[in-house]
Amino acid sequence: MTDPLFAPVELTPPDIAPYRRGNTGIDHVTSLSAAEPGPHVVLNALVHGNELCGAIALDALLRMGLRPTRGRLTFVFANTAAYATFDRQNPYASRYLDEDFNRLWSPEHLDGRRDSIELRRARALRPVYESADLLLDLHSMTADTAPLTLCGRTTRGRDLALGLGYPAWVVADGGHAGGKRLIDYGNFARPEGSHTAILVECGQHWRTETATVALESCLRLLLGLEMVDQPANGPRMRPRTDPQRVVEVTEAITAASERFRFTAPFVGMEVIGRAGTVIGWDDARAIQTPYNDCVLIMPARRVKSGQTAVRLGRIVG
Numbered sequence: 516m517t518d519p520l521f522a523p524v525e526l527t528p529p530d531i532a533p534y535r536r537g538n539t540g541i542d543h544v545t546s547l548s549a550a551e552p553g554p555h556v557v558l559n560a561l562v563h564g565n566e567l568c569g570a571i572a573l574d575a576l577l578r579m580g581l582r583p584t585r586g587r588l589t590f591v592f593a594n595t596a597a598y599a600t601f602d603r604q605n606p607y608a609s610r611y612l613d614e615d616f617n618r619l620w621s622p623e624h625l626d627g628r629r630d631s632i633e634l635r636r637a638r639a640l641r642p643v644y645e646s647a648d649l650l651l652d653l654h655s656m657t658a659d660t661a662p663l664t665l666c667g668r669t670t671r672g673r674d675l676a677l678g679l680g681y682p683a684w685v686v687a688d689g690g691h692a693g694g695k696r697l698i699d700y701g702n703f704a705r706p707e708g709s710h711t712a713i714l715v716e717c718g719q720h721w722r723t724e725t726a727t728v729a730l731e732s733c734l735r736l737l738l739g740l741e742m743v744d745q746p747a748n749g750p751r752m753r754p755r756t757d758p759q760r761v762v763e764v765t766e767a768i769t770a771a772s773e774r775f776r777f778t779a780p781f782v783g784m785e786v787i788g789r790a791g792t793v794i795g796w797d798d799a800r801a802i803q804t805p806y807n808d809c810v811l812i813m814p815a816r817r818v819k820s821g822q823t824a825v826r827l828g829r830i831v832g
């Protein structure tokens with residue numbers, strides 16, 4: 516297996532300077548409204564500054580001249596300060612500058628007195644996200660894992676992920692102990708209501724295919740909502756025949772030692788048939804799967820004590 520640390524960077528970061536001014540008064544936010552009423556959809560890229568796929572997809576849509584035929588469509592390049600430091604010789608370094616933009620989405624951080632580059636940007640973008648009926652947050656992964664959608668815990672998030680028809684894996688989870696993600700923010704995560712957010716992990720950070728998945732996810736969402744016409748100059752959508760599978764995350768395995776190791780080079784979305792299979796060792800403690808057909812979700816590349824090593828999920832549909 517290729518160590519993802521040494522995976523070639525196939526993608527080229529697009530120049531987003533033309534979108535800096537935007538048209539909303541907020542840097543790198545462009546919002547287009549149709550005369551016909553309809554939902555406000557936000558396509559969100561660069562929550563992590565080194566995840567190029569979303570920026571490539573939004574740049575492609577904007578250059579295509581895509582416009583909504585109803586409702587409002589907003590393009591957001593989120594952590595542009597981190598993205599500006601992207602260096603293909605050291606591509607992991609630009610994930611964020613001060614702190615993870617995707618752990619700040621609670622009043623405690625947003626309304627608090629603390630300051631950071633990411634907090635400033637989150638506070639500036641907050642009204643955009645709060646006005647979204649639907650948010651599609653585009654990410655990528657370190658490991659060479661099959662694309663997947665994180666739909667949170669709401670039924671409407673799950674329905675939206677299944678409505679897209681792709682990616683095949685839909686993971687229902689509650690986020691991270693280390694801080695709330697954008698898709699778990701405010702109205703998006705309320706059990707009742709209509710505001711809906713999903714996050715698509717489009718594939719490995721640097722692969723060409725990952726940007727294709729990001730672009731296709733955007734178009735599938737907008738075409739499904741009948742908010743755009745199929746762009747004549749857009750990509751041809753590939754038929755997707757893999758049935759979608761929903762996985763509910765049941766628990767997170769947190770490493771208690773600095774000597775956590777997996778028994779195999781898992782990349783994520785492996786389905787471990789038999790309950791009781793040892794998947795790792797935390798010092799001398801065996802980590803076993805608790806039930807049959809247990810799905811390993813995004814195992815960490817390097818596991819440190821106190822951090823999540825892997826999350827486990829059960830296939831529910």
Ligand SMILES: [Zn+2]
Binds near residue numbers: 562654655
């Ligand atoms: Zn990410």
